[in-house]
Amino acid sequence: MSSSAGSKRVTLKDIAQATGFSVNTISRALKDREDISERTKKLVREKANEMGYLTDMVAASMRSGKTNTVAIIIPDIANPFFSTQLKELDGLLRAKGYTSIILNTDEDGEIELEAVKTAIIRKVDGIIICPTQHREDIFKLISDNALPYVIFARRFPLRNFFTVAWDDVQSGYQATEHLLSLGKRRILFLNGPPHISSSVDRFTGYCACLRAYGIPYDPALVVEADILETDHCSCIKPILEAHVQFDGIFAFSDFIALAALETLESLGLNLPVVGVDDILSNLNLPIRLTSVGADKKHEAYCILHMLHEQMVATHPVTPYMVKIETHLVVRDTYKK
Structure with a gap:
């Protein structure tokens, strides 16, 4: 279906009219509900793709209370270490149906606070953060908003937070x-x-x-x-x-x-x-x-497991830390 600046957004009603199914059937087919046959689901998905239908995430989040988004807050996006971690985390999140929102703090506590506020305003389902460690009030803000979170790469030795970090x-x-x-x-x-x-x-x-x-x-x-x-x-x-x-x-x-x-x-x-x-x-x-x-893949898996554990919990989960073992990788940088 061609589109232009003046084209109106394709709705469930449009797909219903194009297929002859009810709006309710279209909705349930796109949600992969068990009471809809695989043949009908396939037909509806193909027509939805053909017509350029996009899920209204705002409406969906209002109905479910979830946005399927996770904020990843890092201190230095230019550092290859963090960009590598981002790739691992984003891949795992995408496989689970989540979209990542990347926020960079430049190791600045004030920017970090604004990043956390932005994540909360956007109603993310969880926060993964490598903190600047200039402040701890961000975690009270996260807790006050009942948001699942995981700290990675750094730790607060005197506080009990959800943390995945290397054995430094x-x-x-x-x-x-x-x-x-x-x-x-x-x-x-x-x-x-x-x-x-x-x-x-x-x-x-x-x-x-x-x-x-x-x-x-x-x-x-x-x-x-x-x-x-x-x-x-x-x-x-x-x-x-x-x-x-x-x-x-x-x-x-x-x-x-x-x-x-x-x-x-x-x-x-x-x-x-x-x-x-x-x-x-x-x-x-x-x-x-x-x-x-x-093992960065293992580290990313531990982070996502810890976050998901909080997301699906029916009762409060006690914060804990996972320590990732390290190893030496020798390369020929020095000639005696």
């Missing part, structure tokens, strides 16, 4: 241990901001590994990097200018690790660098970077 103490330990296995003893840790749980946990793993191998901790070797920085690692040059000696780099994320590699190359330095996130397992790029990763 383990990831910090694994990254540090790999550099020690290369004979490095002065490992520079380019960490994230201290208010982010994964920064704290990876630092804990870094320190635990140094202790296990009898390496003294040097606070001069731990610096905060800009987690939104993309083209270079601005914190490395000041460290070199301060004559801080280091022979390897553990970066909070692959995003920071890749920026560090670019900076080292521009300075003519050849040092091993290890990141976290394993973004290269999902990107076909001519770059080699050793990184700590996890």
Whole structure:
């Protein structure tokens, strides 16, 4: 059926007139109701597609109380780690008949609050969020509106929230241990901001590994990097200018690790660098970077399972956390 700016929207009544069935039969056929024969359903669907019928989601949501939409709120859409997670989550949601609404916060607490408000106003059926961790009042807002939610990638250790997150103490330990296995003893840790749980946990793993191998901790070797920085690692040059000696780099994320590699190359330095996130397992790029990763498909499944559990519950579900095991992925970034 051709359409134009002046064409009116195709309705159930239009399909009924075209097929000879009642509006009620058309409605029930499109909803795949059991009392309608498969032959009738097939005929109705074919005619609906031919005529360009689109379900009125507003009307449907008013009748059912559901919109079949889920908001995914992330802190940095430019970071390949989050774009990879988005793809996994969106694919699983689509397979279950849900549409994703993507909201980016740029690690800004105020933008995050507006994102949560937007999701609530749009009457989403649930929220999946990697929080900025600048604020916790967003979770009271979510709770007050009785919305199912799951936090991913980060955690609130003193609060009981629905959470799926990597074992970041383990990831910090694994990254540090790999550099020690290369004979490095002065490992520079380019960490994230201290208010982010994964920064704290990876630092804990870094320190635990140094202790296990009898390496003294040097606070001069731990610096905060800009987690939104993309083209270079601005914190490395000041460290070199301060004559801080280091022979390897553990970066909070692959995003920071890749920026560090670019900076080292521009300075003519050849040092091993290890990141976290394993973004290269999902990107076909001519770059080699050793990184700590996890099973992202399993992680996405755990997130959706936790969200769905709340959606279908007939009684309150007690919040809990699922911890995802991490593993080292070695690539040839360093030539001895």
